[in-house]
Amino acid sequence: MARGDRHRIRRLAAVLAALLTMGGKAVAQEALAEEPVALEQGGEQTPTVARAFKPFPTSSVLGAPRLQRPDTPPPTAEAPPPPFQLRLGVAAEEKATDNAHAASGGGKSDLITTITPSVGARYKTRALDLDLAYELGFDRYAVNRDLDGVRHNGLGVLDAALIERVLFLASRFSVTEQAINPTGPATADGQTTPGNRTRVATFSVTPRFEQRFGSWMVGQLSYRHDEVRYDMSGDSRTSADAAAALNGLGLGGVNDSRTDSAKVELRSGEAFSRLLWDYSAQASRQSQGGQILKQDTHDVGVEYRLDDAVGLLGEIGHDSIRGDRIDSAALSGVFYSVGLHWTPSPDTDLRVGVGRRNGDQTLYVLGEHKFSPMTVLRVSSKAGITTDAMAAIEALSAVQRDPNGVYVDPFSGRSANPGASLFTRSNAVYRQIVHSAVLSHANARDTLSAILSLAKQTIVGGLTPSRSGLPATGQGTISTTLSLGLEWTRQISPLTALTLNASKDDVIASNAPGGKSQRYRAGVSLNYQMNPQLNAYASYRFVDWRPEIGTRARENMLMVGIKKRF
Template sequence: MAQTLPGAFDQQGVNIPIQGTPNTTLQPGAAGQGAAQDQGDAQSGQGGSDEGGSGAQAAPGTRARAFGQAAPGAEAALQGVEQRRPAFVFEPNASLQGTFTDNAFLTQNSRKSDWITTPSGGIDVTGKTERSQINGTYSVSGDFYAADSQLNGYRQNLLTVDKFDVVKDAFSVELRGSIDQEDIAQTGQLAATERSGLGNQTQVANATITPKYVNKFGNWAVGTLSYSLNRVAYFNGGNNATPNNLSNSTQQNIAAELASGSIFTQLTWRLGLSDAISRGNDTHLNQQTAEIDSEYRINSMFRVPATVGYDNFAENQSAFSSSSLSGVFWSTGLHLVPGPRTELTLRYGRRYDKPYENGTLTYKILPNMTLTATYDVVVQTQQQSLASSLQGVVVDANGNFVNPIGGLPAAPNQTGNNLVNAVYRARNFQFGVSGSHGLNFFSLNGLFETRDFGGVIGSDRTQGINGTLGRNLSPLTTVTFIGQLEHTIDTGTLQNIGSNVNLLTGLDLDHKLSERTDLAFDVTRRHQYGTTRSDEDAFVIRLSHKF
């Protein structure tokens, strides 16, 4: 569900560390489709380094859904003998959930209550060898209503990030995939918990394969050639209505890059060529880009970045003029590194026939508390945005899927705004911070995005903030408060028209009955007002077990 806190209701972002030594971090793919070309610069330092990096760590205190953890005492081995572990670990899991809702049909009046029984089964696969690293989780859930069986349905959840080094340090192939259930229109009816049988939702399948070749020219330069093929598909997951105007789409991105080697310390540079293509039934976009990016290091604190390039929109099925979007672009600004805990980049220039701004901030408040923020302007399709989000998922040192902004559990198909078929110019600001102190933990994330669809189609704007505040009552019991406030204004896109405010609050109590068995209780309330008016209170009890 869009903007529902990842992990708050056992939806996505499950943690799957590999047994034994922690994983090394898988960084986002080099060919993030549809993103602005210097987006990679804006995200530099977010991969987990101690100097300015976000750490990409999972939100402290989130419920321990760590599949594949070694049992107590399993690390004890004979002195001087290294304990062996399997290269791949397959771990099935199952859960049984009961949900009471006081508004099964999400109506404004004449609310009808119901009881939903949800059995789930899944498997988690983790593995690491000399030339491969696999992290994946899949589950399928069925919702059975006691009184309104016509709402019965099922849904799937998948998240995987896999990397294979075909030729070590030279040629690799990366596979990424995500499937989950998402809301279609934020100005439509939204449920308090994830469940089937509602019209304003669809299953989203998002998959990418990226072969990449890297060649080092001594200490002088590093060359990279990559090709990324992505497919985004919307489908009926089982009694979930999918409007006909949501079309499947294929994204391709071919990129060649030559970057400065280690011999360059004061002046670094990068030459890049890319061809990003997005083709769906109703929307085509083809953006070809050439750019030169450089950064001059004045001293250890001050650096000056500069970028110049050319965009050519060879195909543009939208309300925008290709001639206006195409042309020379440039940006420059300031890159500040005042210390090992702080890194700030601010850029200003012109691109897509408009002023262009870009910025990123990483501030390590404490060793276990990091603030990250990004702002960018980009022209892309909805499907390219989903593909880029999937490319941005990282696997941290503990094997958790996380979002580099805020380090919270990753949910790449969540958009926070309406799902549409269109090319748009987006201005996007995101921030995230999470941390812990003693037995307490918290997280806070924000999204502010405006999308302009050009011409007479209109625009939409989403402003949202969500957070968690929790405490470990004991080594086995955790309580978490969840809050989310979102405001969406749609002035006439292809999806819906209206203005809605959504307020979600919840309280979660999680208790470990054993090392592999959890019992959880959730109380959740969603209040909607504006174009759509609906209230729902839900109570959830869930028993889960890892085999």
């Protein structure tokens, strides 16, 4: 080896060591994995740094469905929009229900008037993209005035290049009304009931420093601060059935959460074509309800491309998980996985693998297949140790904007709802395995989507006593949920559309008393576009809730409404 080559290798090793030293005590936790920002420059998406390579990355790398209908004309050249845009709107609804309190065995009929003003703003330049959307719903009941209230729904995204290609800032914010128990009592129109309601506000800010080392390597150093806040002011009206179920698990309350983390990443540059590699290290500290959860992880991932269609995947690392009421020895230690990456055509991308992490065998699946430009199938299977707060922040970070400017979940393509939870909310730390499949189809007149999700949660620690003062008894609780949702829209005419939907949410297995439940939903809606800024609709909604304890609640609801954009 030439003397000059040895000198360059020593310099590269010195730079690598210096960058790793900046990370301090290193660790990574996949539930907090961050999607590096892609800023738009000159009208085109110019990624500042691609997502650090992972053999089994999060589902957001697949992107949201981008279905082009065959009768849609190609876009015409238009003048670029102004940097600042303001969006105003208002909606008015009148609803008739036969069970206002979602009570078992029948309830009181009522009329509900709902007014929902909305505001949105976007400021976009070459180095800054700020988008805010917020709406506030006012519900007024004609008879049951104790149910009057307001609903908040907002999302904010900020991406900025403070120093071009070097220093970046990303921030996210959301506020939504969510169910304490997602399979508990809820109204036919999809709103949460007073006894099963919490307001979830999430906030995240991430400064990020990036450094390229020629075509050999890209380095990234980031710090992240996350907060999740809950407003359970409606908890005082919790029904006896819901309260019994929550207290039986020791989950009668949930506290605000704060998480700080630091992360250093290195990945292969353009000089690597067959062997792709990534090293990440992250340290995180979460505080919730007076309890502390610390996670430290080192992670190395590789992919060796055998040819254009097949790649071999491998990952190895070490977790250190410490916290109150947690068996650190069982959850910490070396983890590994091996798998296969198959890309036989531009329409198919599939990663499958097996491994062991956090003391349990794990199956990894992530894939997408386009049967046609209008039909897309996605599958995903992932597992990890997380909390409600970490899951909410992960979902918020993954939110993407679709071609119409609507923020969507990148896996399902449906409207983003980062505060949603698959299980009853708590302060628990749990091992969660989620298997998901999404089928989306769109043509000139029909749009169809089907979503299937099977999830298993095992609480491993971190619980605090419930609000009733009972001791925490939920540790070791195992629950399995099954969710299925179908939605079909038919464009009857250029101005009229018909939508049918149905869903089932079922806790199919639980070792906790009263842990099982079922909920069925169905609806039909007719939408009429009166003009580009005004549309009217009429809907029918039905819900049937069946908890294990033997009670049953049904609700039928008729709705008429009008929406105006200014």
